[in-house]
Amino acid sequence: MYQKIFLQRVICPLKFLITLNTTIHLKRTNVLQGTATLLPASKSINNRALIINALAGSKSEIQNMSDANDVQLMLRLVNSTDEIIDVEDAGTTMRFLTAYFAVTNQHKVLTGTSRMKERPIGILVNALRSLGADIEYMEKDGYPPLKLNGFSGQKTDTIRIRGDVSSQFISALMMVAPVLPNGLTLELEGKIGSRPYIEMTASIMKHFGASSEFISNKVIVPHQQYTPAPFTVESDWSGASYWFAFTALAEKAEIYLPKLSLQSLQGDSVIVKIMDRLGVHAGMENGLLKLTKKESQKELHWDFTHCPDLGQTVAVVCAAKGIKGYFTGLESLRIKETDRIAALQNELQKIGGKLVEEDTENWTLIPSSHLPGQVYFNTYKDHRMAMAFAPLATLMNVEIERPEVVKKSYPNFWNDLKEFGLV
Ligand SMILES: O=C(O)C1=C[C@@H](OP(=O)(O)O)[C@@H](O)[C@H](O)C1
Numbered sequence: 351m352y353q354k355i356f357l358q359r360v361i362c363p364l365k366f367l368i369t370l371n372t373t374i375h376l377k378r379t380n381v382l383q384g385t386a387t388l389l390p391a392s393k394s395i396n397n398r399a400l401i402i403n404a405l406a407g408s409k410s411e412i413q414n415m416s417d418a419n420d421v422q423l424m425l426r427l428v429n430s431t432d433e434i435i436d437v438e439d440a441g442t443t444m445r446f447l448t449a450y451f452a453v454t455n456q457h458k459v460l461t462g463t464s465r466m467k468e469r470p471i472g473i474l475v476n477a478l479r480s481l482g483a484d485i486e487y488m489e490k491d492g493y494p495p496l497k498l499n500g501f502s503g504q505k506t507d508t509i510r511i512r513g514d515v516s517s518q519f520i521s522a523l524m525m526v527a528p529v530l531p532n533g534l535t536l537e538l539e540g541k542i543g544s545r546p547y548i549e550m551t552a553s554i555m556k557h558f559g560a561s562s563e564f565i566s567n568k569v570i571v572p573h574q575q576y577t578p579a580p581f582t583v584e585s586d587w588s589g590a591s592y593w594f595a596f597t598a599l600a601e602k603a604e605i606y607l608p609k610l611s612l613q614s615l616q617g618d619s620v621i622v623k624i625m626d627r628l629g630v631h632a633g634m635e636n637g638l639l640k641l642t643k644k645e646s647q648k649e650l651h652w653d654f655t656h657c658p659d660l661g662q663t664v665a666v667v668c669a670a671k672g673i674k675g676y677f678t679g680l681e682s683l684r685i686k687e688t689d690r691i692a693a694l695q696n697e698l699q700k701i702g703g704k705l706v707e708e709d710t711e712n713w714t715l716i717p718s719s720h721l722p723g724q725v726y727f728n729t730y731k732d733h734r735m736a737m738a739f740a741p742l743a744t745l746m747n748v749e750i751e752r753p754e755v756v757k758k759s760y761p762n763f764w765n766d767l768k769e770f771g772l773v
C-alpha cells in the first residue's frame with residue numbers, strides 16, 4: 351500500500367536519493383463502517399513523557415509509543431550524542447529539546463526544515479538566556495537554527511513570558527524547572543493560548559513525581575526530583591478529529607476508534623462537543639469510541655484558542671455541510687506547519703467555501719452552496735491540511751498532494767482509510 355501511494359525513492363547512478371512527489375486519489379465513498387485501528391498515540395503526550403523520562407534518568411517504560419515522525423525524532427534525538435540535532439518540522443521536539451539541552455548544559459546545534467526556520471522561538475530563547483543559558487542565533491534573530499553553548503548556573507527563579515504566541519515555550523520551561531536548583535516561577539503575560547497543553551504538561555510531570563501549581567497567570571514549579579514510573583500514552587484526539595469529520599460528512603457512518611478516553615489530558619477531546627453540533631454522536635462501546643450520525647446545527651460559534659489543531663477539521667466540515675461558522679482564536683494558525691489561515695482560504699475556495707478574516711480576532715466561515723464533483727487539494731507540507739480535506743471524499747472525488755505529509759502525526763492515516771474502502 352505504502353508502495354502504491356508514495357512515489358518512491360529512486361537511487362540514481364550518482365547515488366543521490368531522490369524522492370518524487372505524488373498524489374493520492376480517494377474514492378468517493380459515502381457509507382463508512384469500520385475501525386480506525388492504526389490511530390496513533392498522542393504526539394503531545396508522548397513527547398512530554400520522553401523529555402521527562404530523560405530528565406528522570408531514562409529508566410521508565412513508556413507503553414503505546416506513537417509511530418508519528420515527531421515522536422520518533424524525539425526518541426532518537428533526546429539521548430543523541432551528535433552535535434547537530436535536526437528536528438525536521440516538529441515544533442514540540444524543537445521547543446522541548448531547546449530547553450532540555452540548554453538546561454542540561456549540552457553543546458548542540460538545533461536546526462530543522464525551512465519552515466522550522468520561520469517558526470518563532472525568541473520568547474523561549476530569551477527565557478533560557480535569563481536563566482543562564484548561552485544561546486546564539488545562527489541565521490535570523492528569533493528563529494532556528496540555534497547554537498547552544500552551555501549553561502552557566504541558574505541566574506533567576508522568576509521569568510515573565512508571553513502566553514499568546516505558543517504554549518510550547520511554557521511547557522518546555524515547566525518540564526526542565528524541577529531540575530533547576532531554585533525551581534522556577536513563570537508569570538504569564540497577556541492572553542494564554544493552548545491552555546490545555548500547559549495543563550497536560552503539569553499532569554504528566556505529576557505522574558513522574560513533580561508537582562506544580564497553575565494559579566491565575568502564574569505557574570510555580572519548585573525544585574524537586576523526577577521519579578521513574580511506567581507510563582502509557584493514550585490515542586491522539588487530534589488525529590481522531592478526522593474520523594469525526596468523516597462521520598459528519600458521510601451519508602451513513604459507524605466508526606470505532608481505539609484507546610481514547612472521554613476524560614482525556616488532551617484539550618482536543620473537545621472535538622466531541624464541537625461535532626455534537628455538526629452532526630456526530632460519540633459514545634463508548636466495549637472500550638472503543640463509537641461515532642454515529644445525528645442532526646446538526648445550521649451555525650457554529652467556536653473559539654479555537656485552546657484547541658488550535660482542530661481549526662482545519664472544523665472549517666472543512668462546516669464549508670461542506672452548509673454550516674455558517676463564526677470563529678475566534680485562530681491567530682496561532684499562522685505560525686504552524688504552514689500559514690494555516692492562508693492555506694485554508696486557498697483550498698476552501700476550491701469547493702466554494704470562504705474563510706473571511708473580519709478583523710484580527712474574528713473569522714467567518716461561509717459555506718459552499720454547490721460542491722464540485724472532483725477536486726485536487728494542495729497540502730503545503732502540513733499533515734493537517736491533508737487529513738482535514740480527506741473527509742470530503744464522502745462527497746466528491748478527492749486527490750491530495752504529497753500524502754506522505756501525514757507521517758508527522760498519523761503515519762498510517764491512508765492505511766486506515768483503506769479499511770473503509772476510500773483508498
Ligand atoms: O504542546 C503541544 O504539544 C502542542 C501545543 C499546540 O501548539 P501551540 O502552543 O503553539 O498553540 C499545538 O498546536 C501543537 O500541535 C502541540
Ligand SMILES: C=C(OP(=O)(O)O)C(=O)O
Pocket residue numbers: 439440441442443659686687734759
Ligand atoms: C502545530 C502542530 O505541531 P507542532 O507545533 O508540534 O509542529 C500540529 O501538530 O498541528
